[in-house]
Amino acid sequence: MSSPWQASAACAPRLDLPWTADRADLTEWQAISMTAICDACPVLTACTSAVAALDITGGWWAGTDRDPLATEPTSLVPITWRPLLTRTGRSLGAQAALDLDGLAAA
Ligand code: SF4
Numbered sequence: 036m037s038s039p040w041q042a043s044a045a046c047a048p049r050l051d052l053p054w055t056a057d058r059a060d061l062t063e064w065q066a067i068s069m070t071a072i073c074d075a076c077p078v079l080t081a082c083t084s085a086v087a088a089l090d091i092t093g094g095w096w097a098g099t100d101r102d103p104l105a106t107e108p109t110s111l112v113p114i115t116w117r118p119l120l121t122r123t124g125r126s127l128g129a130q131a132a133l134d135l136d137g138l139a140a141a
Pocket of ligand 1: 095
């Protein structure tokens with residue numbers, strides 16, 4: 036996509052921000068920063084019209100995440116620690132165990 040209005044896009048010089056990332060992969064700071072840049076962008080109206088006309092459904096455009104299927108990050112997988120023992124019962128420390136049972140239902 037390349038249109039004349041894109042020459043004035045406020046996001047163009049901000050290659051330090053992840054404009055094409057999924058929402059779940061963004062930090063809150065990145066999302067707030069991109070929203071603020073779009074809010075002050077001189078071509079916000081043209082950008083909003085373009086992403087709607089082109090049915091863009093990914094990345095960050097016109098101040099919002101465009102992925103309708105994106106979700107917030109799910110909670111972390113709980114980790115439990117189990118004692119790691121030799122056959123004779125001597126302790127070798129602890130072994131991490133992930134509780135994956137609850138993920139299937141999520
Ligand atoms: S509104 Fe946002 S995504 Fe669109 S051109 Fe401006 S800065 Fe870039």
